[in-house]
Structure formats: C-alpha cells, structure tokens
Amino acid sequence: MSLKYFDFLKQIINRKEGDPVEMVRNVDPLGKSEIVWGIKEFKTEYSTRFNMCGYCAPKLDVVRIGFIGLGERGSNAVVRISQIEGVEIKALSDQREASVKASQSYLTGKGIPAAAEYFGKEEGWKEMCNHDDVDLVYICTPWHQHTPMAVYAMEHGKHVAVEVPAARTLDECWQLVETSERTHKHCMMLENCCYDFFELLTLNMARQGLFGELVHGEGGYMHSLLEMNFAKPKGASSDNLCAPEMFRLKENYRNGNLYPTHGLGPVCQAMNINRGDKMEYLTSMSSADFQMADKARELAAKDSFYNQFLGKPFRGNMNATIVRTQKGRTIMIQHDVTSTRPYSRIHLLSGTKGIAQKWPEPAKISFGEEWLNEEEFEKLSQEFTPALVRKIGDFAKKTDEKGGKDFMMDWRLIDCLRNGLPLDQDVYDAALWSSIAPLTEWSVAHYSSPVRVPDFTCGGWKTNQPVNLSLAGGGNTGVRILSNVGTSEVYETHC
Secondary structure: OOHHHHHHHHHHHHOOOOOOOOOEEEEOOOOOOEEEEOOEOOOOOOOOOOOOOOOOOOOOOOEEEEEEOOOHHHHHHHHHHOOEOOEEEEEEEOOOHHHHHHHHHHHHHOOOOOOEEEOOOOOHHHHHHHOOOOOEEEEOOOHHHHHHHHHHHHHOOOEEEEOOOOOOOHHHHHHHHHHHHHHOOOEEEOOHHHHOHHHHHHHHHHHOOOOOOEEEEEEEEEOOOHHHHOOOOOOOOOOOOOHHHHHHHHHOOOOOOOOOHHHHHHHHHHOOEOOOEOEEEEEEEEOOOOOHHHHHHHHHOOOHHHHHHOOOOOOOOOEEEEEEEOOOOEEEEEEEOOOOOOOEOOOEEEEOOOEEEOOOOOOEEEOOOOEOOHHHHHHHHHHHOOHHHHHHHHHHHHHOOOOOHHHHHHHHHHHHHHHOOOOOOOHHHHHHHHHHHHHHHHHHHOOOOOEEOOOOOOOHHHOOOOOOOOOOOOOOOOEEEEOOEOEOOOEEEEO
16 A cells, blocks of 8 residues: 555544545556545535525416427427416527427417417527516527527526426536526426425325334436437438537436436425435435447447547446435435336435335325325325325326426426515526536536535525425416317316
8 A cells, every 4th residue: 555545544643533535636546546525515606696486476467488399398388388377478489490380389279379489599598588578488409509599588587497408517507596586587397206296295294294204215216218319300310410409318328416406406395405404415326338339339330420429438337326414314316228127216205213115116105104095194194295296296197298297397386486485496406406407416426425515505505494385475376178169168277
C-alpha cells in the first residue's frame, strides 16, 4: 500500500463528526487509475430570491394554454385538457405541420374554437410565447429542449408545465430555479406518477402517521423499451438520419439513472423532501451494457441508418442509486429499460409501524408480519382515499388512457391556477428530481463515489410546508364530456 494512500486513510480515520468532507483524490493502491474518495460537492453561489414553495399566483378565472410539442404526449394532453372547464386552448406549436393540424382537427371537431398554429420553424414556439394571450405553456418536447423553453416562457410572463425530466444538467436545474423565483412564475414538472391512485393513497396514509416514521423508500422505472428506443422514425433513411427523432436513443449514451422521477417523485412527497427534510448525498452504480450495443450491431447489419449508433458508449442495463436524507432516511432508485422484465415503478414506503408496496402487483400494505387481506386493504382504501381522488377519480379513469393519473394531474394544475393556490409540485421539486440523472452520471463515472445533492431551496426546506392534500380554497373546476359537432349538445358538464 502506497504512503500516499496510507496518509489518506489516516485523514478519514481521524476525521471528527461534523468536520467538512472535502474532495480528496488519491492514487488507486493497485496502481490502475486515479480514483475519487470522499463526497463530491458541486458548489454554487446561488441564494434564494423569492421562495416559490407555497407561492399563490394571482387567480386566473380562465387559464389560456399554449402547447409546445404535439407528439404522443402533447396531443394526448390537448385531448385531456379540452375536457376541463375554465380552460381555453389558444395555441398549438410543433415543427411538424401534420401534428399541429391533427390536434387542431380534434379541437374543431369537438366544437372548440380553433387555436393559433405555429409550425415549420425551429423556433416557432418563441413566437407563441411572445403573445400575451397565453397564461400557461405546456411543454412536451425532446428532453434537451425542456429547460430552454421553460426559461423563455417564464421570462415572457407565462407559467410553465414541462414534461419529465425538466432539466438534464445541474446548470439547467439552477436556471429553472432562478428564473421561477425572479419572474414569480410557476414551473411544474409534469410528474404524473405523483397522481396515481396507490401513490396518493399511501401519501395520505403516511401523512396520517399510519406507517410511523418513514425510514426507507424505493422507486424505479423498469420497463422493456429496447425495441422502442431503436425504432426508426417514419421517413428515416441513411441519407435522412432524422437525428431529432432519435433523441431517446441518444440520451442513452449517458450512463446513470436517466429517468428517475416516476419512482422518486411519490417517495419524495411522502417523505416531505424539500418540505421538512432534504437529500444529503447519493451513490450510484450501473451494470455493464448487455444489450444496446448488440442491438445496434444487429440492426446496422441490415440497415445502414443504424451505422451512426455503432461503437457508442451505451448506459448499463441496470442502475441502482441510494440517497441518504438529512434526517437519516434512505431512498433506493432503480432504472432499467433494456432488460426483459415486467413494468415496475416499485413504489415502496417502509416505516416504523408499517409498509406499503405497489410492484409486483397487486398493491400491498402491512402493519405486521403479514400483508393485509383484500377486505382489510379495501377498508383502508375507503378511509384514506384523498379528496382529489374522491372528487375527480372516477371521471379520470374513464377519460385517461394512463388509468387516470394524467387527467388528475392536469385537473389539479388547472384548479390551482384558477383559484390562486400553491402547486403540488414546485420548481424546487422539478430541479431536485431532475438533478438525480447528472449526479448519478458523475457517481457512476467515479467508482460509485458519493456526491452531495444540491439544496435547491437554499435552506427553505426547513420551514416549507408539506403538500396540501385537501381541496381547501379550490375544487370548484368542472369537467365536461365532449360530443362531436352536430350532436344535440357539445359540452355535457359534470362535477
């Protein structure tokens, strides 16, 4: 063992509790490479301008919305939001004319006034944001566009709802925080899994103390997407590589937990992260890539379009990340969208008095050595179903192809904006949950070394209040069933 390495061990052994942990670089005792020991911290000089947690923006009797990105997620959002009262869809933006026309056709076919159209220009969305007849910009574009679009929209006086992840880098996370605080505009990441039925049920149960003190949580995103990631877009050829259309595959050149928010968001809300607790540090490890490079070679042998993906450093199949919070809790997050396995987000909450787990299905709850039986589970569900689900859950299930969680997310967002209520997810949640991807990339690249998680609230977590599970001050936004033009009634209003 080298003297330099021995000296480093003495530093660790002699370190007193509470002493700062600095970044220490030492030579690997095996002499193979330089390795990193200690906790890495990415410094920032930022300080809070204005606390957006709990912020109540002025009420909007009618929420005027402009959509950017009308692929599968964006076009489905147009359909969902058109069924919420107190909404006007003012603008539709996508580079592809056909996508804009398809959503426009849906609106006019339901008797809804035509929206302004923006297409054919790479930055046509900016023209939409420059108009003052839009209150909320709803962003469903490739990941690298999320932060630039959200920042521009807020700087032009719009609230923002942006698909996951809201940012790809730590710098982008801080840009979102700074812009939201400076402009006093909401920036909500559209983390729909926070609105799934079991997640909301267990959030309310945790809030009521049924699990005792939460000790550990788990979330993940395991979903076999190998074929989808390599699917060639329509019209693609070796001469027309359609690079923007393959953005999901190209994101997989990054090695870390690239898509943490679906599993992480509900756990963070149950643990009141950013609202009474905060993440301290994480460590992350990835397996090797066992399938993606092989898939690229297999496809390239048949189609030269895929030559561009040969020799690329694809992420490992499985990434496992552990986070420790300021209160000493732990959160495990997993990501694997390559391996052959059933869909899972895990969703596990473990406390001093009980545990809840969703996957593998069916959902389960226990307060002892055995899981509750079906009758006991149903009784708990009836008692602790939150007001949001009681209000809109049945309609959401009938309307939403994702089982209801997307519609409840959209309805809750609109209801909060119309009543001047704080949003369930604020810009600090968007930044924190999104930051996991770049932080895990760093940890994976440095032998799973720990890295400190930035506090995007800049200390606000100590006094920020937990998410409000009631509908107090709101809950008065109706929904409507849309009929085709020519029927006796276009809108049939409910609730």
